[in-house]
Amino acid sequence: MLLVQKYGGTSVGTLERIRACARRCLETRANGHDLVVVVSAMSGETNRLITLANELLGPREQPQIGGPYVVSEGGSDRDYQRELDQLVSTGEKVSASLVAMAIQRLGGAAISLVGHQLGMQTDRVFTNARVTAVDRGRLHAELAAGKIVVCAGFQGLDPEGNITTLGRGGSDTSAVALAAALGADACEILTDVDGVYTTDPRIEPRARKVDRITYEEMIELASLGAKVLQIRSVEFAMKHCVPVHVRSSLNNREGTWIVPEATPPPSDSAAQLRNLEAPVVRGVALDRNEAKVTLTNIPDVPGSVATIFGALARDGIVVDMIIQNASREGATDVTFTVPEADIERSVEQLRTLELGRDTQILTDRAICKISIVGVGMRTHAGVAARAFEVLARANINIQMVSTSEIKVSVVVDERHGDLAVRSLHEGFALHEGP
Ligand code: ASP
Ligand code: MG
Numbered sequence: 333m334l335l336v337q338k339y340g341g342t343s344v345g346t347l348e349r350i351r352a353c354a355r356r357c358l359e360t361r362a363n364g365h366d367l368v369v370v371v372s373a374m375s376g377e378t379n380r381l382i383t384l385a386n387e388l389l390g391p392r393e394q395p396q397i398g399g400p401y402v403v404s405e406g407g408s409d410r411d412y413q414r415e416l417d418q419l420v421s422t423g424e425k426v427s428a429s430l431v432a433m434a435i436q437r438l439g440g441a442a443i444s445l446v447g448h449q450l451g452m453q454t455d456r457v458f459t460n461a462r463v464t465a466v467d468r469g470r471l472h473a474e475l476a477a478g479k480i481v482v483c484a485g486f487q488g489l490d491p492e493g494n495i496t497t498l499g500r501g502g503s504d505t506s507a508v509a510l511a512a513a514l515g516a517d518a519c520e521i522l523t524d525v526d527g528v529y530t531t532d533p534r535i536e537p538r539a540r541k542v543d544r545i546t547y548e549e550m551i552e553l554a555s556l557g558a559k560v561l562q563i564r565s566v567e568f569a570m571k572h573c574v575p576v577h578v579r580s581s582l583n584n585r586e587g588t589w590i591v592p593e594a595t596p597p598p599s600d601s602a603a604q605l606r607n608l609e610a611p612v613v614r615g616v617a618l619d620r621n622e623a624k625v626t627l628t629n630i631p632d633v634p635g636s637v638a639t640i641f642g643a644l645a646r647d648g649i650v651v652d653m654i655i656q657n658a659s660r661e662g663a664t665d666v667t668f669t670v671p672e673a674d675i676e677r678s679v680e681q682l683r684t685l686e687l688g689r690d691t692q693i694l695t696d697r698a699i700c701k702i703s704i705v706g707v708g709m710r711t712h713a714g715v716a717a718r719a720f721e722v723l724a725r726a727n728i729n730i731q732m733v734s735t736s737e738i739k740v741s742v743v744v745d746e747r748h749g750d751l752a753v754r755s756l757h758e759g760f761a762l763h764e765g766p
Contacts, residue, residue: 333517334366334475338485338507341375342524343581344427353581354434356522357480361440366475368514370485370507371431373423378486378500381420385412413458417487417497421447424484424503432482442480445470447487447495452506454488454496461488461496463505463568466513483510501562508565512572519574521561522581527588528553528560530762531616535753538763542614544589549614552705552739566590593707612708612715613760618753619701622652623672624731624743627682629690630666632659636687637666643681649674652701653734653743663688667732669743672697699731700749703741704756716740722759728752 337360339353353371360367372378389412428444435442451467474481485503490496498505504521511519526541528550533539545553547570554563560578569576569590579587630636637656644651654668670678675695682693709715716733719740723730728751732743744752757763 333364334368334514335360336368336370336507336511336514336516336519338370338503338519338521339372339431339581340503340521340523341372341377343522344371344373344431345375347430350427350430350434351438353431353522354438354440356581357431357435357442357482358438358440361480367480368471368475368510368516369431369480369482370503370510371424371427371482372485372503373420374427377423377426378420381423382416385416385419410458414494417458417495421484421487421495421497424486428482428484432480435480435482440480441478442482443474444482444484445474446484447506448489448493450481450483450510452488452509454490454498456490456492456494456496458494458496460499461490463488463498463509466509468513471510471514499562499564502564504562504565505568508568508572508574508576511574512568516574519569519576521576521578523560523578524581525560525578526580526583526585527578528590528615530614531753531757532618535618535750536616536757536763539757540763540765542588543586543766544591545614546593546707547590548593548738549705549707550590552703552736553615553617561590611760611762611766612706612712613704613756613762614706614708615704616753616756616760616762617703617705618749619703620746620749621672622669622699622701622743623675624667624669624696624699625675625678625682626665626667626694626696627687628665628692628694629663629688631688632662632664636664639685640666640682640687641668643685644670644678647677647681649678649681653732653741655732655734663690669699669701669732698746699743700746701741701743702749702752702756703739704760705739707738709738709740718759719756722755723752726751726755728755 344350344353357369425446432442432444451470453465454461454463471481485506486497488496508519528542528545529539530542531539547566550566551563573592576590577587649670652669657665679693704719716735728744728748730742734741
């Protein structure tokens with residue numbers, strides 16, 4: 333078998349951890365597998381480098397690095413961002429060479445490669461590049477020579493030969509991209525948690541580790557999973573059908589497999605039975621970082637809504653839930669949610685619009701969004717109704733609702749977020765397991 337194993341920042345955070353990582357690599361090799369290892373920077377290192385750059389540049393010229401990455405084509409921002417990628421990519425270079433050395437020290441054969449040496453090609457978007465192709469020649473050669481190939485994650489090379497990085501948490505995407513390119517049997521993400529949970533265990537101590545989850549569920553549960561995996565890596569895995577195994581680097585227990593949705597052929601009744609057992613709800617996610625905007629009394633004429641959301645979109649504001657009320661006397665109300673960090677910008681944009689004379693802009697930051705997610709919902713009626721009933725019994729008022737094929741989301745008062753999560757977890761018996 334060919335395995336790709338990715339070790340996160342804490343798993344290579346000290347020399348002791350690096351030695352443990354090297355031992356695990358050698359065990360994997362001793363079990364007869366070919367091995368490509370992808371490493372993150374030692375924990376804290378990427379932040380340290382970004383802080384250095386920010387301190388050097390000072391607040392005025394700071395090219396918005398370290399927060400959400402903003403890329404402007406041309407001009408000095410782009411120059412800064414090029415240098416930032418040069419800078420932050422060194423974190424992974426350090427850990428890759430240390431891991432390779434540690435393996436050699438234990439008698440194994442290993443070689444470390446940085447992004448351009450291992451053929452990782454990307455687009456030109458500094459600090460948030462996308463992988464476009466992997467040139468596999470070098471990797472194949474080193475594997476054929478019997479070596480463990482230790483790759484610096486998070487980085488690639490653009491068509492002009494500049495170093496790029498793949499966004500925060502991007503080593504996950506490096507690992508999945510390599511697994512896809514090499515046709516690896518699995519991509520293991522070795523981290524400091526033992527898998528993906530039904531919900532945040534800090535909110536619900538009875539949260540359970542799930543054995544398997546589909547790509548789509550994992551993407552929808554981003555607010556749970558983002559701490560475990562860069563979501564872009566899951567999208568990449570889904571597109572290329574790479575089985576991903578999230579597990580602890582501290583023990584050998586099975587973690588959580590992220591896999592395609594099982595679609596057994598109609599004739600396979602055993603498989604069908606297993607599929608029927610797919611839980612209706614796989615997990616509950618809580619997002620505290622949304623805020624609500626309501627526009628009252630907007631004219632109910634063609635184009636109103638287009639004007640509002642067009643203005644927000646032009647400013648790059650991502651709108652999540654939207655509801656529009658039934659109109660009365662030619663006017664209507666629209667309510668929607670945006671990331672809390674964008675609320676001021678949203679209001680500014682909305683103020684520039686010529687809406688109705690009586691239109692008011694109301695905002696509410698004290699809300700949160702709770703989502704229940706599961707591919708089983710596709711074949712089960714009444715999931716939303718059941719969720720509403722559970723929340724009603726807990727005396728929680730629902731402010732907004734949205735549904736998709738595999739998800740039901742509600743907006744509730746921020747103070748009720750934890751209780752809502754626990755109630756839904758209990759209401760769908762998620763602590764009991766499949
Ligand atoms: N070192 C990078 C970061 O901290 C990439 C990674 O760890 O995946 O975002
Ligand atoms: Mg990570």
